[in-house]
Amino acid sequence: METIKTIPEMKQWSERARGSHRTIGFVPTMGSLHEGHMSLVQKSVSTCDVTVASIFINPSQFGKNEDLDTYPRNLEGDRRLLETAGVDVLFLPSPQDMYPEGYKTFVTVEGITGHLCGQSRPGFFRGIATVVVKLFNIVRPHTGFFGDKDWQQAAVVETLLRDLNIDATIKRMPIVRDADGLAKSSRNLYLSKDEMTPARSLSRALELARHQVQNGQFSAERIRREIRQLIEKNKAAHIDYISICDPDSFIEQDEIKDESLIALAVHIGKTRLIDNCIVRREKCKE
Numbered sequence: 001m002e003t004i005k006t007i008p009e010m011k012q013w014s015e016r017a018r019g020s021h022r023t024i025g026f027v028p029t030m031g032s033l034h035e036g037h038m039s040l041v042q043k044s045v046s047t048c049d050v051t052v053a054s055i056f057i058n059p060s061q062f063g064k065n066e067d068l069d070t071y072p073r074n075l076e077g078d079r080r081l082l083e084t085a086g087v088d089v090l091f092l093p094s095p096q097d098m099y100p101e102g103y104k105t106f107v108t109v110e111g112i113t114g115h116l117c118g119q120s121r122p123g124f125f126r127g128i129a130t131v132v133v134k135l136f137n138i139v140r141p142h143t144g145f146f147g148d149k150d151w152q153q154a155a156v157v158e159t160l161l162r163d164l165n166i167d168a169t170i171k172r173m174p175i176v177r178d179a180d181g182l183a184k185s186s187r188n189l190y191l192s193k194d195e196m197t198p199a200r201s202l203s204r205a206l207e208l209a210r211h212q213v214q215n216g217q218f219s220a221e222r223i224r225r226e227i228r229q230l231i232e233k234n235k236a237a238h239i240d241y242i243s244i245c246d247p248d249s250f251i252e253q254d255e256i257k258d259e260s261l262i263a264l265a266v267h268i269g270k271t272r273l274i275d276n277c278i279v280r281r282e283k284c285k286e
Contacts, residue, residue, distance in 0.1 A: 001083040003090045007138050010091050014140040022049035026141030028132065031055040032072035033081050036176040036184035040145035043173055045086040052139050053082050054091040056098065061127030072189045091139065098134060106130045109156050115250035116152050116263055120240050128153055129160050136166055144170045149183050151261060151276050152250065177203065183275045190271040198234030199268045202275040205230045209262050213279045218256040220244040231266060240265035240272065247278060256281060
């Protein structure tokens with residue numbers, strides 16, 4: 001596996017790969033890799049001629065008093081995982097290269113970013129959209145791989161690729177969970193032993209919601225109330241949002257439609273976790 005640290009070198013590598021008619025798969029990450037990330041890597045390696053993974057903790061998506069300085073870092077462990085998985089290039093740009101002195105340009109996706117995480121984390125999706133455009137312009141992948149745990153983020157990326165005529169598509173992959181249902185996340189490393197049980201209340205709440213829909217309960221208000229009651233049994237849990245919304249527009253719904261997204265953001269102690277599932281009137285799936 002080759003490690004590339006500069007933008008010009010990464011562009012040159014991608015130009016050679018495209019010139020030899022090889023398809024480039026791309027997995028952008030902030031490091032501290034887990035099974036969720038690796039499922040994206042494995043899909044890229046198995047379906048594309050070459051795979052690039054990036055590790056870049058993007059400062060523009062962190063707000064004031066968020067965890068930029070303490071975000072988990074494990075570069076050597078990440079490097080070993082990526083090399084073993086068959087990644088061709090690890091791209092490691094620096095913040096100074098990505099956002100040099102005098103940097104003035106940011107990308108805004110309107111509408112869908114005004115809900116869920118975009119409402120509770122102002123500027124978050126501007127940072128996401130900006131870094132994705134930059135990375136896709138540098139790496140020039142044919143396909144980017146994203147996880148459904150960050151459902152809204154994947155929708156934002158799909159939208160900006162389409163609207164800005166960027167010649168790439170994305171492949172979305174299912175949420176990866178531990179044996180007790182907790183969605184894999186780099187931020188799970190923050191959780192203490194005592195916080196693991198309340199952290200798993202997110203997936204238990206989603207399972208409760210799925211069962212209710214399967215049993216004919218379509219009132220979004222009723223389901224939100226049941227979710228809140230389950231999660232708030234844990235004193236360590238503080239709810240940011242419980243959303244039952246359209247999975248494309250993220251507009252809140254009064255009742256479960258043919259397809260609805262149930263999305264949660266909950267603080268467990270100092271750790272903010274997100275999770276989601278898709279439910280349908282006739283069936284539910286994660």
